[in-house]
Each structure stands twice: as C-alpha cells, then as structure tokens.
Amino acid sequence: MSQVSKLSAQQTASILNFIGGEFVAAASGKTFENRSPVDARLLGLVSEAGEAEVDRAVKTARAALAGPWGALEMAERTELLYAVANEINRRFDEFLEAEVADTGKPASLARHIDIPRGAANFKIFADVVKNVPSEFFQMATPDKKGAINYAIRVPKGVIAVIAPWNLPLLLMTWKVGPALACGNTVVVKPSEETPATATLLGEVMNAVGVPKGVYNVVHGFGPGSAGELLTRHPGIDAVTFTGETRTGAAIMKAVADRVRPVSFELGGKNAGVVFADCDFDAAVEGMGRAVFANCGQVCLGTERVYVERPIFDKFVAALKAKAESLKPGRPEDANTGLGPLISAEHRNKVLSYYGKARDEGATVVTGGGIPKMESALANGCWIEPTIWTGLPEESAVVREEIFGPCCHVRPFDTEDEAVRLANATQYGLATTIWTTNLARAHRVAAKIEVGICWVNCWFLRDLRTPFGGSKQSGIGREGGVHSLEFYTELRNVCVKL
Ligand code: NAD
Ligand code: 6OD
Numbered sequence: 305m306s307q308v309s310k311l312s313a314q315q316t317a318s319i320l321n322f323i324g325g326e327f328v329a330a331a332s333g334k335t336f337e338n339r340s341p342v343d344a345r346l347l348g349l350v351s352e353a354g355e356a357e358v359d360r361a362v363k364t365a366r367a368a369l370a371g372p373w374g375a376l377e378m379a380e381r382t383e384l385l386y387a388v389a390n391e392i393n394r395r396f397d398e399f400l401e402a403e404v405a406d407t408g409k410p411a412s413l414a415r416h417i418d419i420p421r422g423a424a425n426f427k428i429f430a431d432v433v434k435n436v437p438s439e440f441f442q443m444a445t446p447d448k449k450g451a452i453n454y455a456i457r458v459p460k461g462v463i464a465v466i467a468p469w470n471l472p473l474l475l476m477t478w479k480v481g482p483a484l485a486c487g488n489t490v491v492v493k494p495s496e497e498t499p500a501t502a503t504l505l506g507e508v509m510n511a512v513g514v515p516k517g518v519y520n521v522v523h524g525f526g527p528g529s530a531g532e533l534l535t536r537h538p539g540i541d542a543v544t545f546t547g548e549t550r551t552g553a554a555i556m557k558a559v560a561d562r563v564r565p566v567s568f569e570l571g572g573k574n575a576g577v578v579f580a581d582c583d584f585d586a587a588v589e590g591m592g593r594a595v596f597a598n599c600g601q602v603c604l605g606t607e608r609v610y611v612e613r614p615i616f617d618k619f620v621a622a623l624k625a626k627a628e629s630l631k632p633g634r635p636e637d638a639n640t641g642l643g644p645l646i647s648a649e650h651r652n653k654v655l656s657y658y659g660k661a662r663d664e665g666a667t668v669v670t671g672g673g674i675p676k677m678e679s680a681l682a683n684g685c686w687i688e689p690t691i692w693t694g695l696p697e698e699s700a701v702v703r704e705e706i707f708g709p710c711c712h713v714r715p716f717d718t719e720d721e722a723v724r725l726a727n728a729t730q731y732g733l734a735t736t737i738w739t740t741n742l743a744r745a746h747r748v749a750a751k752i753e754v755g756i757c758w759v760n761c762w763f764l765r766d767l768r769t770p771f772g773g774s775k776q777s778g779i780g781r782e783g784g785v786h787s788l789e790f791y792t793e794l795r796n797v798c799v800k801l
Contacts, residue, residue, distance in 0.1 A: 318348035319499045321357050321523055322506030324364040325516030331356050336525075338499055341408040341644040342634065344683035350499045353522035353530040358491070361520040362539040365462040365489035368517030373489060374459075376515075382430035385485055387512035388505075389430075392423040395508065402500035403473055404635045408684065409598055409643040411635045422473035422501070425481035428767045432784055433485045443798075451800045457792040459487035460565075461541030464534045466555065467502070468547045469495035469646050470601040470707075475569075476502055479544045482787035484518065491520045491540070493531050497646050499523050526551060535559060542566070544790065546603075548705075549731075549776045567780040567790045569603070570773055571705045572733030575726035576606040577748065579719075580614045582738035586760065588619065592626035594736055594762040596689050599643050600654075600709035604734040604756070604763060607706055609713040610725050616715040620693060623713065624670045627689040630709075632675050644685040645708060651685040654708035658690060661701045661712075666692035671710070697728060705731070719744065723751045732774030736762045755781070 319338065320327040328351075335349040353361070368374075373381075392399060399419045404411050409418075436457070443451040463483045467476040476492060483490050494502035502521050509519045524530025535543050535558040545555055546569040556566060576594055578587050594606040611619045630641035645651045658672050671690030690710040695702050702712050716722045726735055736758040739745050749757040755773040758764065765771065768784030780790055 319350040319503050319523065321351055321353045321361070322503060322519070322521040323357060323361045323517075324520070325506075325510055327503075327506065328357065330354050336496065338406065338497075339647075340405060341646055341685040343681050344648075347405055347500075350496070350523050352524045353533075354524075355533055358522050358530055358533040358537060359539075361491045361522050362462055362534070362537045364517040365491050365520055366539055368489045368515055369459070369461060371517070372515035373518045374487070376487075378433060378487075381487060382434055382485065384512060384514050385426045385430040385481070388508055388514065389423040389426040391508045391512050392419070392426070392505075395504075399473060399501055399504060402504055403498075406472065406498040406500045407469065407643065407646065408635055410640045412638065412640075413598060413643075414635075418471055418474045421471075422477045424767070425474070425477035426484075428784075429481040429485035429787065432482070432768065433788070436785060436788060445800065449801045451798055453796070453798040455794045455796050457486070457788060458795055460791055460793055461488060462539060463488045463490045463791065464537075464540045464543045465490050465492040466531055466535070466543065466545040466547065467492065467494050469497035470598060470603070472498035473501040473505070475546050477505075478782065479546070479567075480505075480519065482782065482791050483544070484514075486788060486791040488541075488791055489518045489520075491522060491534060493522055493524065493534050496523070496525045496529075527554070532558060538562060540564065542790065544782075545569070547571075552779075565790065567782060568773075568778045569771075569782070570731075570733075570776060570778045571707075572603050572605075572731045572773065572777050573608060573703065573705050573729045574604060574606050574731070574734045574736075574754070575729075575752075576609045576711075577716075577722045577726055577735065577737045577752075578609065578611045578615070578619060579722075579737070579739040579741070579744065580612040581740050582615075583740060583760070584615065584618070584622070587738035588622040588626060590736065590738065590760070590762050591623060595623070595711045596627060596630055596642065596709045597763070599645055599687070600689075601646060601707055602763070606736060606762075607711050608702060608726075608729075609711050610716045610722050611713060612722070613715040613717055616713075620669055620691065620713050623711075624691055627670050627691055627709075630689055632677065632686050634681070642689060642709065645687055646685065648685055650707070651687055654687055654706055654710070657701050657704075657706045657708070657710070660699070661690075661692050661695065664695055664699050664701065666699075666701070666712070667694040669693055669713075697725065703729065719748065723748060727751075727753050730775055731777045733777035734758070734773075
C-alpha cells in the first residue's frame with residue numbers, strides 16, 4: 305500500500321519520514337494531524353522528525369554522496385532522473401490525488417500545472433547538466449611550455465530543501481531536480497500543511513533505483529522543529545528555501561555561524577499594470593488568473609492592480625464579473641473555479657486583511673467575506689474572492705503580502721506614475737504588464753524592479769531562464785544553467801605543461 309493514501313486505523317502515523325530509502329517513524333512517536341482544507345477531515349497523522357531523525361537524514365545523505373551516488377557517471381545520474389520523471393507520470397493519478405487532498409485546489413489546476421511540472425523539473429535539469437559548456441584557456445608561460453587552465457563543476461554536497469505549501473510538488477522538485485542533476489544529495493522538509501507528495505516521491509526514488517540516502521524527507525514544522533533542526537545542522541552544505549520573507553531571515557540567521565550559502569525564493573506584493581491600449585478581454589482574463597488562481601496562493605500572483613484611467617471603471621466591472629464567476633467547490637468537480645485557502649490559520653490571516661480594508665474605508669467591489677457552502681463543506685477554509693478600490697497606497701492591505709484571492713485596484717494617468725506605483729514596495733518578485741504598444745512594454749519592463757516581468761501574459765516561462773526575486777523577494781536565481789551557480793562549486797584547475 306502507498307505510504308500516503310490511507311489513514312491508519314490504529315491512529316499511528318500514516319505519513320512517515322523517508323531516510324536512507326526507508327520509511328521511518330520518529331523515535332519519539334510524535335505525530336501531527338494533516339487535515340483537508342476542503343472539509344477539515346483528518347487525512348492522516350504525520351510523523352514529526354526530531355533531532356535524531358534529522359541527524360540521521362543528514363548523515364545518510366552525506367554517506368550517499370561519498371558512496372554509490374558520487375560514483376555514478378553523469379550519464380547514469382541523468383538516466384535515473386529521466387526515470388524519476390517517467391515514474392511520476394506513470395503514477396500521475398496518485399500524485400494528483402495526494403496533492404489535491406493536501407491543498408484542496410481544483411484537480412484541473414493540479415492536473416495541468418503541479419504534477420506535470422513536478423515530473424518536468426527532473427527532466428529539464430537532466431537536460432541542462434548534460435549541455436553545460438566549460439571554460440578552458442591555454443596560457444603562455446615564461447618557459448614557453450604553456451599551461452592549460454579550466455574550471456570543473458563539483459556538487460556542493462548535502463542540500464537542505466525547505467518547501468512551502470502552495471505548489472508543494474512543483475516547488476519542491478524545482479529544487480530537488482537541479483540539486484540531484486548536479487550530483488548533490490538532499491534532505492527535504494516539506495511544509496507541515498502538505499506532507500504527502502514529498503513522501504510519495506520517496507517511493508518513486510526507490511522504484512527507479514536512485515541509491516538510498518540520495519533523497520531524504522523529514523517532516524515537521526519550522527521553529528523548534530524539523531525545519532530549524534535541519535537548517536542548524538552542521539552537516540548541511542547549503543539551504544534552498546521557498547517561503548515567507550521573514551522565514552528566510554530566520555534561516556539566514558541559522559546558517560550565519562557556519563557561513564553556508566542560501567538560495568531564497570520569498571514573498572511578493574506584485575503589481576499588475578494595465579494600459580488603456582491593451583487587448584481588454586485578454587487583460588481581464590490574464591489579470592483574473594494572476595489574482596485568483598490557486599485561491600490567490602501563488603507567490604507570483606497580483607494583489608495590486610494599476611489601471612490607466614480611461615478604462616478603469618470598465619476594467620473593475622469586468623474583473624468583478626470574473627471574480628463572481630469563480631464558484632468555490634469540491635476539487636474534483638469540473639465546475640469548481642476556486643479551492644479553499646490552505647488552513648484555518650491562513651484564512652484568519654486573510655480575513656484580518658479583509659477587515660482592515662473595510663476599517664480603512666475601502667470600497668468593496670465584490671466579496672469581503674466567507675461564502676455559504678453546502679453543509680458537508682461548512683468546515684472548510686473557504687473565502688470569497690475580493691476586490692477593493694479607494695485605499696491609500698500606505699494602507700497595510702496595499703503594502704503587505706496577503707496571499708489570498710484579493711486585490712486592490714487603483715487608476716493611474718501616466719506611464720511614469722504606473723512605474724513609480726509598481727516599484728513602491730519592499731518586494732520585487734514579478735509584474736504583469738498589459739499593452740499593445742511594444743515600445744512601451746520594453747521600456748516599462750526595464751524599469752520595474754522585479755525578477756520577472758510578464759508582458760501580455762502571466763505565469764509563462766521557459767524553465768531554462770533565470771527565476772528569482774529582487775529586493776526582499778529573494779536571493780539568487782534558479783532555472784536552467786542559473787541553478788548550477790547554486791548547486792555546484794566551481795573548481796579551478798591549472799596544469800603546467
Ligand atoms: P513559510 O515561510 O511559512 O514556510 C515555508 C517552509 O519553511 C515550511 O516548510 C515551514 O515549515 C518552513 N519553516 C518555517 N519556519 C522555519 C524556520 N524558522 N526554519 C526552517 N524552516 C522553517 O511559507 P509558506 O506559508 O509555506 O508559503 C507561503 C509563502 O511563500 C508566501 O510568502 C509566498 O510568497 C512564498 N512563496 C514564494 C515563492 C517564490 O518563488 N518567491 C514561491 C512560493 C511561495
Ligand atoms: O514556476 C516556478 O518554477 C516557480 N518557482 C513558481 C513559483 C510560484 C510561486 O508560488
């Protein structure tokens with residue numbers, strides 16, 4: 305039976321840590337509940353790794369580096385990664401079921417984005433590492449015999465991967481894929497909210513013959529739990545993390561004494577900029593996705609929308625219609641347009657911003673509360689998609705990341721004003737611009753302080769391009785060869801002839 309699909313009748317952990325190729329319960333016997341955000345039903349009990357399990361996972365990963373994994377040729381390693389991708393695709397429905405159960409997101413979304421990208425992340429980085437050019441220089445020397453000087457890439461070592469809950473498999477494999485392709489081993493700490501697919505991936509690793517200890521998973525929380533234990537462990541060589549900016553700050557402190565490198569994909573308060581010359585229907589459709597997809601729980605999503613004044617009223621009305629067309633419901637229902645938020649705690653946070661918006665005098669264009677659901681779903685973490693206008697830019701609702709299906713819409717009059725408003729944030733992750741004036745698109749894209757600027761699209765990207773955030777939205781870039789900067793060390797070799 306799969307490790308993740310059934311809740312144990314004995315109420316022992318049904319989701320276990322994965323260490324050295326084995327599924328193991330924590331020696332402490334500690335577990336925590338994994339509940340569905342759709343109806344609060346208990347999905348399983350998760351074994352919470354303690355110091356002993358984290359230590360074992362890191363040491364096992366170290367041993368695998370020196371052992372069978374380190375001994376593989378690159379071609380053998382990449383073959384295994386292609387096999388991992390194929391096996392995820394073969395077990396597509398199991399991954400889909402597990403991801404949808406943990407997140408409550410519409411199955412159609414996970415079917416088109418989360419699971420295919422989970423598999424693709426292994427294939428793309430296997431392709432990348434096979435095609436990296438290396439530097440090579442011939443040098444003159446005083447004795448006229450010369451030297452050759454070149455750089456080789458070696459794995460960084462044991463990588464700690466700390467993942468969030470919004471796109472669990474996609475974002476975890478976005479880091480595990482390149483880490484393994486470069487010859488590292490990993491210890492993954494999935495979010496406590498979404499432990500299933502990382503665990504299922506352990507079965508895949510075993511099935512295709514990835515050596516034991518290469519991929520390890522420890523479950524638990526952040527502070528005082530598996531997350532902090534892992535980032536503080538002296539045996540890790542680097543930390544790659546996706547999550548909130550303040551968690552990134554805590555992880556930086558945890559690794560500071562040992563001066564370990566970090567790669568951070570952090571929070572955002574992304575702007576959408578809609579010019580009057582845009583393709584109106586495409587802009588409404590695109591901004592609708594950028595604001596409401598995954599119930600607003602996408603780091604690249606838009607919570608600040610700036611619309612050129614001549615089309616402001618028409619745009620707000622069209623976005624309102626879009627929001628109101630999204631029906632909340634069960635993930636497997638084809639008519640479901642909106643899933644729940646991830647947890648009751650997160651819903652309380654989002655609702656607190658809904659309250660602040662009202663208190664600060666926002667015009668609530670639509671939403672602002674909790675939808676009425678059928679009784680079986682009444683305990684789920686449902687929330688209404690919400691649009692506000694009329695708030696000052698200093699408002700917490702306009703400045704802080706909410707991570708819910710909501711946005712504030714404000715008019716602008718000039719291109720310069722739009723750029724200034726978009727840049728007025730401590731974050732710098734993503735922007736989406738809508739215009740048919742290509743010269744303007746290039747001009748504005750160059751001025752907006754973000755890691756990625758979309759023009760007339762959103763969430764579209766060739767995975768070989770750099771991905772990451774500016775300002776407080778991150779440190780470093782991953783994607784294609786850019787991932788190699790983090791997951792390998794360059795070693796300079798100079799040979800006197
Ligand atoms: P989070 O920071 O609360 O948690 C992320 C992970 O870090 C979890 O596994 C958590 O257990 C762990 N963690 C928490 N505290 C820790 C600590 N002190 N030490 C070690 N690990 C710790 O983030 P989240 O709520 O899971 O995800 C939502 C956030 O992630 C949002 O801010 C969103 O913008 C951001 N995000 C960013 C990107 C990006 O690419 N920039 C992508 C997805 C999500
Ligand atoms: O597409 C990706 O690779 C990526 N890292 C997406 C991040 C989405 C944030 O929620």
